[in-house]
Amino acid sequence: MAEKSTTAQLLIGYGEDSHRLGQGHELWLGGVHVESDRGAIAHSDGDVILHALSDALLSAFALGDIGSYFPDNDPKWKGLESRVILEVVLQKVRDNGYRPGQLVAVVMLDRPKLGPSRAAIQQNLALLCGLPEKRVGLTFKTSEGLAPDHVQCRAMVYLEPIPDRQGDKG
Amino acid sequence: MAEKSTTAQLLIGYGEDSHRLGQGHELWLGGVHVESDRGAIAHSDGDVILHALSDALLSAFALGDIGSYFPDNDPKWKGLESRVILEVVLQKVRDNGYRPGQLVAVVMLDRPKLGPSRAAIQQNLALLCGLPEKRVGLTFKTSEGLAPDHVQCRAMVYLEPIPDRQGDKG
Amino acid sequence: MAEKSTTAQLLIGYGEDSHRLGQGHELWLGGVHVESDRGAIAHSDGDVILHALSDALLSAFALGDIGSYFPDNDPKWKGLESRVILEVVLQKVRDNGYRPGQLVAVVMLDRPKLGPSRAAIQQNLALLCGLPEKRVGLTFKTSEGLAPDHVQCRAMVYLEPIPDRQGDKG
Ligand SMILES: [Mg+2]
Ligand SMILES: [Mg+2]
Ligand SMILES: [Mg+2]
Numbered sequence: 001m002a003e004k005s006t007t008a009q010l011l012i013g014y015g016e017d018s019h020r021l022g023q024g025h026e027l028w029l030g031g032v033h034v035e036s037d038r039g040a041i042a043h044s045d046g047d048v049i050l051h052a053l054s055d056a057l058l059s060a061f062a063l064g065d066i067g068s069y070f071p072d073n074d075p076k077w078k079g080l081e082s083r084v085i086l087e088v089v090l091q092k093v094r095d096n097g098y099r100p101g102q103l104v105a106v107v108m109l110d111r112p113k114l115g116p117s118r119a120a121i122q123q124n125l126a127l128l129c130g131l132p133e134k135r136v137g138l139t140f141k142t143s144e145g146l147a148p149d150h151v152q153c154r155a156m157v158y159l160e161p162i163p164d165r166q167g168d169k170g
Numbered sequence: 171m172a173e174k175s176t177t178a179q180l181l182i183g184y185g186e187d188s189h190r191l192g193q194g195h196e197l198w199l200g201g202v203h204v205e206s207d208r209g210a211i212a213h214s215d216g217d218v219i220l221h222a223l224s225d226a227l228l229s230a231f232a233l234g235d236i237g238s239y240f241p242d243n244d245p246k247w248k249g250l251e252s253r254v255i256l257e258v259v260l261q262k263v264r265d266n267g268y269r270p271g272q273l274v275a276v277v278m279l280d281r282p283k284l285g286p287s288r289a290a291i292q293q294n295l296a297l298l299c300g301l302p303e304k305r306v307g308l309t310f311k312t313s314e315g316l317a318p319d320h321v322q323c324r325a326m327v328y329l330e331p332i333p334d335r336q337g338d339k340g
Numbered sequence: 341m342a343e344k345s346t347t348a349q350l351l352i353g354y355g356e357d358s359h360r361l362g363q364g365h366e367l368w369l370g371g372v373h374v375e376s377d378r379g380a381i382a383h384s385d386g387d388v389i390l391h392a393l394s395d396a397l398l399s400a401f402a403l404g405d406i407g408s409y410f411p412d413n414d415p416k417w418k419g420l421e422s423r424v425i426l427e428v429v430l431q432k433v434r435d436n437g438y439r440p441g442q443l444v445a446v447v448m449l450d451r452p453k454l455g456p457s458r459a460a461i462q463q464n465l466a467l468l469c470g471l472p473e474k475r476v477g478l479t480f481k482t483s484e485g486l487a488p489d490h491v492q493c494r495a496m497v498y499l500e501p502i503p504d505r506q507g508d509k510g
Contacts, residue, residue: 059477
């Protein structure tokens with residue numbers, strides 16, 4: 001017991017994603033459809049929060065990135081719902097004996113304003129990840145001229161061992 | 171006691187900020203005035219460290235972002251000192267039973283060189299956050315051509331429960 | 341004993357780096373040479389993973405950044421192998437009684453595809469940092485048009501006290 005240090009049990013993860021915006025595409029963020037005259041040009045639904053979050057979770061276990069599992073040049077994954085990607089990743093997390101403990105994501109998008117969608121995105125992410133809403137921090141920023149034609153996300157997670165389970169003896 | 175896991179008490183936060191640079195504007199970083207021929211074009215003083223740090227602290231409790239509390243289109247907040255923003259945010263952190271345990275910030279700016287201002291910025295951030303200076307890590311980078319007309323910051327924090335207090339039972 | 345809180349022992353770090361790409365330069369990532377028609381234009385070998393990682397480690401102890409130790413305008417450091425930078429930084433980490441517990445890095449590069457180099461980079465980083473490979477998370481992203489002529493890296497670390505040693509009483 002004593003030799004099992006606390007810090008050894010904690011894991012962190014970090015991921016990012018970006019997509020170019022185009023007319024005639026839908027804008028999905030955290031599994032929520034956001035009304036917008038432009039959306040993410042992507043092979044999948046281009047949900048930068050779910051992509052960055054999935055990569056962040058994989059990074060914590062050095063399991064590669066979502067591009068390794070769902071290559072965007074494979075027609076099999078065309079139009080793939082990002083919720084499915086996250087579910088596959090969360091299963092890998094659980095298989096390693098862990099669960100998300102907290103997630104924070106910064107979304108960079110010039111318009112539309114995302115504030116009105118915050119509650120819906122937060123609720124959905126909490127639901128998908130099995131987290132209380134107070135553990136899902138969302139920050140919305142404009143690009144200040146640096147990326148007016150893109151939507152971007154950077155996400156951090158920390159993960160905690162599932163109680164009463166023995167995984168990741170690493 | 172035993173059921174109160176250590177990881178459940180730890181919180182992390184992440185935030186970022188950027189502003190376009192313009193002549194005739196002052197450059198403020200971490201509450202410190204830095205001599206520069208250009209400064210941040212902003213509704214407030216455009217202090218990217220204090221803005222990114224404030225958002226990082228809010229993100230840890232899913233309290234929204236500083237744009238929710240101090241909208242930049244509200245004339246009430248014109249010229250707002252970012253120190254005031256941080257103080258409001260730190261009070262929210264304390265109200266949740268937490269305090270900053272460590273902060274690290276990367277500032278991206280092509281010129282002037284920020285090395286000579288490092289000690290002053292570090293001291294001021296430590297003072298504002300109630301942290302020892304050794305818990306305030308600052309990295310300065312140039313944009314390598316990616317953003318020559320902007321000042322940017324990305325900041326990470328971790329937060330620890332205030333000892334002998336009971337907040338955030340989440 | 342009881343007063344020595346667990347969270348006080350944990351440290352996090354964050355760093356980033358970017359270099360412009362040019363023909364006739366080599367591409368080094370995590371100490372591994374990657375075949376590419378373009379490489380990082382840099383004073384050193386331009387290894388963005390090792391630079392971002394070194395800065396992340398320094399940030400955890402507020403020890404400045406690698407630019408403070410190896411200024412890129414000093415001819416003494418021209419052609420410097422970034423592995424040497426990391427070794428110097430890791431010694432500082434150990435001097436403070438800590439060691440890396442986990443590292444995650446996102447590399448942004450449009451081409452070549454880095455997937456085939458993942459295992460080699462991961463192995464080398466694990467070796468350099470004294471970490472198991474499963475504690476070295478690597479994510480590879482393209483810039484989606486935002487930085488087609490740059491290679492970038494953002495890296496997070498967490499650090500744990502070296503058992504049976506007493507450093508960093510802070
Ligand atoms: Mg994507
Ligand atoms: Mg700002
Ligand atoms: Mg570099």
